[in-house]
Each structure stands twice: as structure tokens, then as C-alpha cells.
Amino acid sequence: MYLIGIDVGGMSIKGGVVDFDGKILYKTSIPTTEKYTEDYSISEDIKKVIDLVLEGAKITIKDVKGIGIGQPGSIDSKRGVIRYSNNIALENVPVVEELHKYFDVPIKINNDANCAALGECVFGAGKGYNDIVFVTLGTGVGTGFIIDGKLFEGRECAGAEGGHMVIDMSENAPSCNCGRKGCWEAFASASALIRQTKAVMEKYPDSMMHAFAKEEGKVSGKTAFACAKKGDEAAQKVVDGYIEYITAGLINLVNIFCPDAILIGGGISNEKEYLTNPIQDAVNNKRFGAKFNPYVEVKTASLKNDAGILGAAALVL
Numbered sequence: 001m002y003l004i005g006i007d008v009g010g011m012s013i014k015g016g017v018v019d020f021d022g023k024i025l026y027k028t029s030i031p032t033t034e035k036y037t038e039d040y041s042i043s044e045d046i047k048k049v050i051d052l053v054l055e056g057a058k059i060t061i062k063d064v065k066g067i068g069i070g071q072p073g074s075i076d077s078k079r080g081v082i083r084y085s086n087n088i089a090l091e092n093v094p095v096v097e098e099l100h101k102y103f104d105v106p107i108k109i110n111n112d113a114n115c116a117a118l119g120e121c122v123f124g125a126g127k128g129y130n131d132i133v134f135v136t137l138g139t140g141v142g143t144g145f146i147i148d149g150k151l152f153e154g155r156e157c158a159g160a161e162g163g164h165m166v167i168d169m170s171e172n173a174p175s176c177n178c179g180r181k182g183c184w185e186a187f188a189s190a191s192a193l194i195r196q197t198k199a200v201m202e203k204y205p206d207s208m209m210h211a212f213a214k215e216e217g218k219v220s221g222k223t224a225f226a227c228a229k230k231g232d233e234a235a236q237k238v239v240d241g242y243i244e245y246i247t248a249g250l251i252n253l254v255n256i257f258c259p260d261a262i263l264i265g266g267g268i269s270n271e272k273e274y275l276t277n278p279i280q281d282a283v284n285n286k287r288f289g290a291k292f293n294p295y296v297e298v299k300t301a302s303l304k305n306d307a308g309i310l311g312a313a314a315l316v317l
């Protein structure tokens, strides 16, 4: 038997046939379109991807234990409904019910960060742990919490939005997409890092970051890290500041959950130890009761590009 994982993103719907060890037998993707907003046809396109991966892996739905779907936004996982998604503008779409018209197997849907957390626990760097705080540093800051081996979702699955805890109450705190100011996401996302990089670049016209960004064609989440590694002081300032912002939120979460491990995913996690070593030090030294409470390991997530498909597939297990 196999699992099907569907990863809905802003640009594409990816799908894959996965075995129980997390190996992907076949995967494909189709682009998302803006017309979902008008006709809510996203379920039709998800069906299309499921048909394509069944065909590609040369299996039928009878060989499938279940289908899992990871979707950004607020997802009612109990009812199988996309309650609200802002990146592809959807409201109250009963995806699971619509897909059940075609596929008579268990179908689960959950928030993409929750799927990623679960995927790491089942197939990746979180294997063997019971309590995990998962953080993804991408366009936004997503969080997923595994408590006692189970996904924590809050009432009607609307919780676990760690990215929207406020870490700066001051008047000039940066605005967040959620409507508040000073959210952790507004400081620790890749988009925030780019903003912080640009601000420092303006103050330091001699910084290596200018030439690096020119060569890359833009300022990205890599600019400051790459130049700091080469000894650029202004870039190091950006990196140190950014890591301090990440740490501020992470220590809040450690103080609440005291997990076995913190797993960091998303594009920024490609910086590996360069990112996790200073965070590990800060967590060890600054958390509440640091000298006395259990050690919390800080690691990067391991599933990388296929994290979305594998995380969605893990929903079925």
C-alpha cells in the first residue's frame, strides 16, 4: 500500500506517491490559477494531480491507504474544509467532501506548517522524538507543535500560529500581514530578513552585500549570510540581529512547551549550523531555568524540497 501527499502552494499544486518509509515513487505538479477565487475549482485541480500521480506510479486508488493534503491558511482539519487561505484567496471550500466523490479512501487536510511538523516527525529529523516545536522560516513564519506524539491544533484547528505572537509592542514595530504590529513573523521571516538586509546596506555603501546582490540580481535571504561568512562586518550585523529575533520567539516557545527538540525548516534553514549554533547557545543560556531544566536540541529540518508532499502523506498515518 502507498500514500498520496498533495502540497498546495501559492504557485503550484505538487503531488506524490509515497511509500511507508517516506520514499517518493513518483511526483508531479501543476500550476495554481487565480480562477480558484471565482469558481473554487481547486478541488478539481487536486483531483487532476491525484490522477496524474496514480498514472505515473502505475498504481490504482485501490493501492492507496489514504490521501493527505497540506494547504496554507486556516484549515478545519476535522471537517476537511479550507476555512480561509490568503495566498490563493479561498474561503470555506469543503475540499475533502468534494474529493470523496471521486476517491473512496481516507482523505485528510491540514495546514502546511502542521504537515511539515508531522512529516519531520514521521520521516525526517524529528524521528524518535515525542515533543517537537517546528518552525519554518520562509515568506512567513509557520509553526507546528507535536505534543506527546500528536499534532496540537487548538480549538477547531485554529491554533498553533506561533508566528503571530507579538515580540515588539513599540509604536514603530513593523506591521504584520495579520493586521497587528510587531509579530514574530514580521521580524523572523525570510521577507523580514530581506528588509533588514536592505536597511543595513543603505547605511553601509561599502559593504560586500552590494556587489553580491548585484551578481544575484536581487537582495535575498542569502545575501547577508553569504557575505557574513566572507567576513563582511555589515552583513554580520544583519545576521546577528536576525538570529536574535529568531531566538526571541523560539525561547518563548521553549518556555511554554519545553520540547525534546526545535526543528527549523524553510529556505533560511539551508544555513545549517551557521544558523543553529548561535540559536542553540541562546536557548541553552537564556531560557527560563536554563541551568536546571532539560536540554532542548536545536536542529534543521531534513526533508527539504519534498517536505510538503511527505508531510501531507504523513497525515494519513
Ligand SMILES: [Zn+2]
Binding pocket: 163, 164, 165, 176, 177, 178, 179, 180, 183, 185
Ligand atoms: Zn501577525
